[in-house]
Amino acid sequence: MDDKISFSWDLHFVCNYRCPYCWFDGKWGDLSKFNLYPSLADVLKAWGRIHDRYGAAHIHLLGGEPLVYPRFPELIRALSRSHNVSCTTNLSVDVDEFLHDIDSARVRFSPTFHPRFADFDRFVSRLLKLQGQGLAAAKVGYLAYPPQIPDFESFRKRFAAHGIALVAMTFWGDYGGISFPAGYSQEEKSIIEPYLADRDGEKFQLEPKKVKGMLCGAGQRYAVVKPDGAVVRCGGSSVSQSMGNLFDDHFALADQPQPCVSDHCPCNEWVALLLEEVA
Numbered sequence: 001m002d003d004k005i006s007f008s009w010d011l012h013f014v015c016n017y018r019c020p021y022c023w024f025d026g027k028w029g030d031l032s033k034f035n036l037y038p039s040l041a042d043v044l045k046a047w048g049r050i051h052d053r054y055g056a057a058h059i060h061l062l063g064g065e066p067l068v069y070p071r072f073p074e075l076i077r078a079l080s081r082s083h084n085v086s087c088t089t090n091l092s093v094d095v096d097e098f099l100h101d102i103d104s105a106r107v108r109f110s111p112t113f114h115p116r117f118a119d120f121d122r123f124v125s126r127l128l129k130l131q132g133q134g135l136a137a138a139k140v141g142y143l144a145y146p147p148q149i150p151d152f153e154s155f156r157k158r159f160a161a162h163g164i165a166l167v168a169m170t171f172w173g174d175y176g177g178i179s180f181p182a183g184y185s186q187e188e189k190s191i192i193e194p195y196l197a198d199r200d201g202e203k204f205q206l207e208p209k210k211v212k213g214m215l216c217g218a219g220q221r222y223a224v225v226k227p228d229g230a231v232v233r234c235g236g237s238s239v240s241q242s243m244g245n246l247f248d249d250h251f252a253l254a255d256q257p258q259p260c261v262s263d264h265c266p267c268n269e270w271v272a273l274l275l276e277e278v279a
């Protein structure tokens with residue numbers, strides 16, 4: 001990790017899939033009221049203020065599904081002129097529009113394969129197009145949701161036949177009355193552990209790490225922006241601390257790191273942000 005400030009930006013709470021393991025499963029209707037869709041000019045103005053204050057940042061686009069955000073190609077092209085931009089996507093839409101006039105040194109797509117909805121061949125063809133333009137690595141995420149684990153190995157082999165690595169992302173939530181990721185069986189662990197995804201070189205958690213009380217740069221060197229511009233310290237945390245609004249002229253990150261107030265760090269942001277050793 002370099003010393004750039006970084007943000008995750010939930011562009012909108014809209015997705016064309018309905019994965020049962022999604023953070024937002026069962027909440028799409030309630031969350032839709034936060035979808036603001038500001039003009040591109042207002043968006044660029046807000047991120048321009050961030051650039052003036054902190055220099056070029058890393059902005060990671062999430063959702064919902066970023067690719068179905070209105071005028072997404074225009075947005076990513078404009079945003080990446082002054083910031084580094086990455087994007088997690090289900091690759092459910094054609095990528096031809098993103099292949100040109102986009103700086104591969106500043107833009108990266110990170111696809112996740114959702115087998116209940118995605119067409120395998122179409123997904124691979126889109127990823128290979130992005131990869132060919134230097135816009136994606138030959139790596140795909142796969143949710144280690146308990147009912148999907150038995151199919152992991154066959155999908156891994158199918159992707160490997162195209163030179164693509166399939167990595168397992170741990171599921172955070174309840175399934176069958178069991179809380180995950182702590183509830184993975186030995187058999188499930190033996191399937192996913194060799195292929196666990198990582199964040200900045202640190203493997204995703206199979207045993208939830210305890211982070212409460214530890215000094216963390218979330219809110220100071222990193223923050224999460226919601227679709228209405230509301231900024232919180234970090235994502236996935238059970239306790240998200242409000243920090244103002246990106247569209248406010250006076251928005252600023254905190255000056256100092258603060259202790260973590262969450263029991264766990266399910267999005268693995270701790271890897272780059274915690275200032276203390278985690279057990």
Ligand code: SF4
Pocket residue numbers: 015016017018019021022023024063064065090114
């Ligand atoms: S594709 Fe991603 S955002 Fe959409 S429902 Fe699935 S997990 Fe959620």
Ligand code: SF4
Pocket residue numbers: 211216217218233234235237259260261262264265266269270273274
């Ligand atoms: S350790 Fe994780 S949950 Fe805690 S403040 Fe840092 S980023 Fe947020």
